[in-house]
Amino acid sequence: MKVENMQAGQGLDLPVRNQLFIGGRFVDAESGETLPTLNPHDNSVITEVAMAGPADVDKAIKAARAALPKWSRMAAMDRGHLLLKLADAIDAHAEELARLESLDTGHPLRDTLALDAPRTAVTFRYFGGMADKLEGTVIPVEEGFLNYMLREPVGIVGQVVPWNFPLMFTSWKMGPALAAGNCVVLKPAELTPLTTLRIAELMSEVGFPDGVVNIVPGLGSVAGQYLAEHEEVAKIAFTGSTATGKRIVQASSGNLKKLQLELGGKGANIVFGDANLDAAVNGAAYAIFHNQGQACIAGSRLVLHESIADEFLERFIKLAGSLRVGDPLNLDTEMGPLTSRQQRDRVLSYCDVAREEGGQILLGGKAPADPALADGCYVEPTVVVADPASRVSQEEVFGPFVTVTRFSTDEQALAIANGTQYGLGGGLWTRDLQRAHKFAQSMKSGMVWINCYKRVNPASPFGGVGMSGYGREMGFEAMREYTQVKSVWVNVDANMRPYYAR
Ligand code: NAP
Ligand code: MG
16 A cells, blocks of 8 residues: 655655565454554554454464574575665665654654664664674684584564664664574564564565564554563564563563563763863754654763853753754654654653652743644653652653753762663763773763764664663674574594593
């Protein structure tokens, strides 16, 4: 089906897939049930998408099981070649994918064109190149023996992803899993299945064998939970909230699944007195307002040295207040709607919490007054002065909502930065080299950005500590996560004395 000219003048003419993708074919759910996916700009229905239940997940696992022997033993170079062809196909369809992503998520088109679509291709390409680079090792053991290590795929991998970067997450999740020789059953977020289904179609077109990848849109509590419990699934790679991550740990215990959990975050962004303020103001705005703050690595806590706090805030608020909020499909738009009504309401409820806690709202704290945006999921860029121990400074809001705290000593800054249950990403802005590296070592965080924020690259490990989860995506680390090690012993001494000498 096609979505034709959804909005006059936008020239939208997008191929939209709205069924499950199982065994290389698009099929309806066994139950015939569907779920609508909405355009968060106005909450209109884009299409009804088939909703997978346990019977459909079983079918997807059966298809993956049938595909696994051939796929896992295929020459790694050939698997890599298919991923490279997929990356080229994504580049060729970049504009279409970017538009579909913006339509389904509310992410501004200027970003999906410049970042999401090309980064998806780049990440698949990186793992395509990686497929035949994952070598085993010969281990120096005692004389008379050769000991070597094989890295083998884990088998059928279940992948469960959220709605904030659905297109990019196809490559983060499937790139390394497929390069390493696993077969995949992926459940997209119920809110945003469209680009994932289109990627599956492109995979089929470039020649991925049937069953290697299966996509089962549906409810997390049903299809996701069933996948996490399934005895034939060897691993779950999950990105989402810490609460769901805990449920997956429990669900996975039946067959002791391997787990990789990319969970929530509450990133501190520390600005020291000696920082380049132009760069810090701009970087801090990107850190929280890009994708409407719906990023696990968002810089959602500004920690400002008292010597520059006033000037920084004046400039930061001026910039935040000037962001062009509106229809994500308009190329001028810098901030779109949140991805769902539920998420908008959640962010607005945190604005109320901030007020109740005695926080001072310096900017925003409400939906925009523009009547053209009244039906959408919009929230204004919001800046709140809050105590580091307050709920809004401790809990992940996942929206264009940043808290501000002041500090006077480095020790205070570090204590504030490390003072949450999370540990995903954090940043600092300073010209002092020693301090920068000292903080990089001392921050309780899987990633640290110095004089930048939210840098991500397919070669660089991505993941968290503490309640932000465990395991790493990207780079060689991701390939290790999607393989298991086998140690092989060979007796190379024909005359070796037997253990029981007779
Ligand atoms: P979520 O509620 O945990 O959902 C994530 C995914 O899990 C969705 O596909 C969801 O299905 C599914 N799910 C829900 N319950 C499940 C269950 N019992 N068993 C299996 N799967 C289940 O998270 P969200 O609110 O959509 O996403 C935002 C969260 O993701 C934030 O906390 C954010 O920090 C985190 N995140 C982390 C990273 C990272 O790399 N660390 C990156 C991006 C986002 P439904 O679609 O039906 O809900
Ligand atoms: Mg949608």
